[in-house]
Amino acid sequence: MSKLNMVEALNLALFQEMDRDDRVCLMGEDIGLNGGVFRVTKDLHSKFGDSRVMDTPLAECGAIGTAVGMAVYGIRPVVEIQFSGFTMQAFDQIEQNMARLRNRTRGRYKIPIVLRTPYGGGIRAVEHHSESREAYWAHTPGLKVVIPSGPRNARALLAAAIREDDPVVFYEPKSIYRAFREEVPDDPEVMEIGKAHIVKEGSDITLISYGAMMRPCREAVMDLDEDHGVDVELIDLQTISPMDTQTLADSVKKTGRCVIVNEGNRTCGVAAEIIARLNESVFEYLEAPVKRITGFDIPYPYFQVEEHFLPESDEIVAAIIETIAWQ
Amino acid sequence: MEENQDTTERIKGEEIPASNTPSAMDTSPIQVGQIEVLQILNEHGEADSGLDPNLDTETLLSLHRAMVLARAFDKRMLVMQRQGRMGTFAPNIGQEACIVGQAHPLTPQDWFAPSYRSFGAQIMRGWSMERLMRLWAGFHDGFPPPEGVNDLPFSIVVGSHVLPAVGIGMGMNYRNDRHCVVVNFGDGATSQGAVSEALNFAAVYQAPVVFICENNGWAISTPVFKQSSTNSFAVHGLAAGMRSIRVDGNDILAMVCATKEATDRARRGGGPSYIEAVTFRMSLHTTADDPTVYRDDSEVAPWEARCPIVRFETYLIKKGMLDSQTVVKIQEECEQEVLRARDAFYNMPPAKPGEIFDYLYEEITTELIAQRDEYHHRLRQKGVDP
Numbered sequence: 216m217s218k219l220n221m222v223e224a225l226n227l228a229l230f231q232e233m234d235r236d237d238r239v240c241l242m243g244e245d246i247g248l249n250g251g252v253f254r255v256t257k258d259l260h261s262k263f264g265d266s267r268v269m270d271t272p273l274a275e276c277g278a279i280g281t282a283v284g285m286a287v288y289g290i291r292p293v294v295e296i297q298f299s300g301f302t303m304q305a306f307d308q309i310e311q312n313m314a315r316l317r318n319r320t321r322g323r324y325k326i327p328i329v330l331r332t333p334y335g336g337g338i339r340a341v342e343h344h345s346e347s348r349e350a351y352w353a354h355t356p357g358l359k360v361v362i363p364s365g366p367r368n369a370r371a372l373l374a375a376a377i378r379e380d381d382p383v384v385f386y387e388p389k390s391i392y393r394a395f396r397e398e399v400p401d402d403p404e405v406m407e408i409g410k411a412h413i414v415k416e417g418s419d420i421t422l423i424s425y426g427a428m429m430r431p432c433r434e435a436v437m438d439l440d441e442d443h444g445v446d447v448e449l450i451d452l453q454t455i456s457p458m459d460t461q462t463l464a465d466s467v468k469k470t471g472r473c474v475i476v477n478e479g480n481r482t483c484g485v486a487a488e489i490i491a492r493l494n495e496s497v498f499e500y501l502e503a504p505v506k507r508i509t510g511f512d513i514p515y516p517y518f519q520v521e522e523h524f525l526p527e528s529d530e531i532v533a534a535i536i537e538t539i540a541w542q
Numbered sequence: 543m544e545e546n547q548d549t550t551e552r553i554k555g556e557e558i559p560a561s562n563t564p565s566a567m568d569t570s571p572i573q574v575g576q577i578e579v580l581q582i583l584n585e586h587g588e589a590d591s592g593l594d595p596n597l598d599t600e601t602l603l604s605l606h607r608a609m610v611l612a613r614a615f616d617k618r619m620l621v622m623q624r625q626g627r628m629g630t631f632a633p634n635i636g637q638e639a640c641i642v643g644q645a646h647p648l649t650p651q652d653w654f655a656p657s658y659r660s661f662g663a664q665i666m667r668g669w670s671m672e673r674l675m676r677l678w679a680g681f682h683d684g685f686p687p688p689e690g691v692n693d694l695p696f697s698i699v700v701g702s703h704v705l706p707a708v709g710i711g712m713g714m715n716y717r718n719d720r721h722c723v724v725v726n727f728g729d730g731a732t733s734q735g736a737v738s739e740a741l742n743f744a745a746v747y748q749a750p751v752v753f754i755c756e757n758n759g760w761a762i763s764t765p766v767f768k769q770s771s772t773n774s775f776a777v778h779g780l781a782a783g784m785r786s787i788r789v790d791g792n793d794i795l796a797m798v799c800a801t802k803e804a805t806d807r808a809r810r811g812g813g814p815s816y817i818e819a820v821t822f823r824m825s826l827h828t829t830a831d832d833p834t835v836y837r838d839d840s841e842v843a844p845w846e847a848r849c850p851i852v853r854f855e856t857y858l859i860k861k862g863m864l865d866s867q868t869v870v871k872i873q874e875e876c877e878q879e880v881l882r883a884r885d886a887f888y889n890m891p892p893a894k895p896g897e898i899f900d901y902l903y904e905e906i907t908t909e910l911i912a913q914r915d916e917y918h919h920r921l922r923q924k925g926v927d928p
Binding site: 240266269271272274276277279280281282283284285286287288289290307308311312315316317318319320321322323325356357359379380381409457458460461 | 682683685686687689694695697699702703704705706707708709710711712713714715716717735736739740742743746747900901902903904907908909910
């Protein structure tokens with residue numbers, strides 16, 4: 216066990232997966248000598264060389280499109296897009312080839328690509344650096360979408376994503392890249408993709424979130440316990456697609472109430488999808504309407520005011536109290 | 543750690559390219575390179591004796607037959623489409639030399655990334671004609687390349703297959719395989735950003751890729767002069783830093799020679815090449831298109847005289863390898879072969895509506911199992927067997 220932050224944990228996963236499988240290679244802008252702008256690929260270039268840690272020209276679409284061809288040829292590329300806002304440059308290759316070439320060829324060609332990219336707000340960054348648009352990829356058939364919330368699951372989910380034969384969009388919550396450390400096992404650890412994690416069991420209400428928003432959710436759960444005597448069941452979704460509907464439904468069946476938190480835009484967002492699934496599966500167990508706390512339907516604001524845009528723990532506490540009181 | 547720093551220093555030294563790194567301003571003119579132009583067989587079927595590769599009889603006749611077969615296939619597909627027994631497709635009439643010539647130098651270990659107007663090449667690569675019919679008639683099982691055929695499926699979104707084709711070349715470098723990739727796209731595709739990115743990636747990584755820009759003059763209703771202000775698309779290859787050539791795309795010998803030279807170079811580790819093949823779309827963009835709306839017939843007429851098949855037949859007859867009776871016989875044989883494929887296609891089983899969920903993921907997800915059950919239930923209610 217070592218105490219690692221998320222950047223170090225991701226770096227460990229990349230190193231161990233490259234070490235165990237020489238088909239795994241890294242592609243991206245400034246990932247070689249520079250080690251990536253957030254240093255997630257630090258030292259991997261000197262360990263594995265030019266052929267396996269490939270600095271690409273500055274073209275996200277080019278990186279994803281060529282990674283698709285590499286994958287068809289039996290290589291397993293892990294592509295870093297510097298910020299998730301830049302992923303839109305690659306939208307056509309993600310949609311037309313990465314997500315569906317397997318289906319187009321009825322499984323003849325597998326596309327084991329991991330698209331790693333830092334997402335989300337809270338680091339006072341310039342425009343196009345703070346979006347949380349995971350709903351796009353969850354809406355795209357053929358992709359899997361994974362978002363870790365801490366060093367340990369970041370490492371284990373990234374390792375799992377690299378071993379997947381299907382393409383995975385792996386969103387890294389950059390606001391907590393270095394925010395805290397966790398014990399991470401030295402030996403390779405893999406967590407199952409498609410499984411939500413019950414962080415804390417509780418009986419009064421279910422709180423569902425993922426990624427960077429798990430932090431204010433944890434704070435809210437502690438406050439509710441200490442100050443309000445509310446026993447919250449907290450679920451970390453971990454995989455946005457395919458979604459672990461069963462775990463969510465079982466929890467809400469037990470508690471009868473639910474609040475969902477995601478920082479992405481509200482309309483057609485992840486929270487909306489969860490509400491639809493709960494409606495389909497546990498409507499008769501619900502004691503109150505399911506509430507969602509999300510980003511608003513506007514482009515991410517400029518950073519002088521971003522602290523007011525992102526969901527905070529006080530807001531989550533208030534939403535939970537309101538949902539508990541609803542009759 | 544010290545060792546890492548040493549490596550870093552060494553790589554730093556190696557990675558700085560000599561040519562394009564900002565330094566003190568050199569005021570001498572920059573030589574970008576030259577675009578060669580190649581025609582071996584002129585419009586009258588006369589070969590330039592200095593350039594004629596003098597291919598053996600068997601090779602020449604097989605090229606001829608492949609072109610005749612491509613045309614026969616195309617014509618039959620058009621009939622089937624007009625009878626309502628074929629989906630929308632993109633005819634390749636008039637472009638047979640270009641299509642057959644570019645596929646000829648490929649080995650089974652090489653890869654081919656076709657566009658949607660490349661029947662002739664796909665047949666040469668090992669796609670059965672009934673499979674291609676199945677594909678264009680809207681059956682999913684027609685779409686994947688047959689086992690053992692190293693092709694990408696063509697893409698309907700123009701130019702979107704070019705980056706993956708380059709990636710395959712990069713994969714060959716990754717594994718030190720001495721194979722190459724031929725990727726084919728049209729004049730319209732040159733305007734796509736992804737195609738420019740593909741040229742750049744191929745050149746930067748020295749990927750063994752041969753880009754064939756099949757300039758047939760028209761992208762649906764958009765003529766070349768509205769597509770680009772360059773006088774040859776080959777400058778795109780030159781701009782990316784690769785060997786570029788403009789070839790008479792209706793000259794099968796020029797197409798074979800240019801593609802062979804480029805594929806040989808790619809396999810030797812000499813990097814990518816760009817071939818602009820100048821040809822003409824004699825027919826429709828697709829069967830859903832009516833060119834009389836935007837194109838004057840007088841533009842088409844001169845190209846009738848440049849027919850790639852007639853030109854090659856003139857050459858073969860002069861060489862004594864063919865006579866007019868044999869030409870008719872080959873046409874009939876090809877037509878019969880296409881009819882056999884058509885009959886086989888008509889006898890193939892109907893599509894299975896139930897299987898649309900089966901190929902998306904390595905293992906079907908829980909959500910998709912539920913949706914599949916819902917869909918199968920709907921089918922059964924309608925009396926359809928999933």
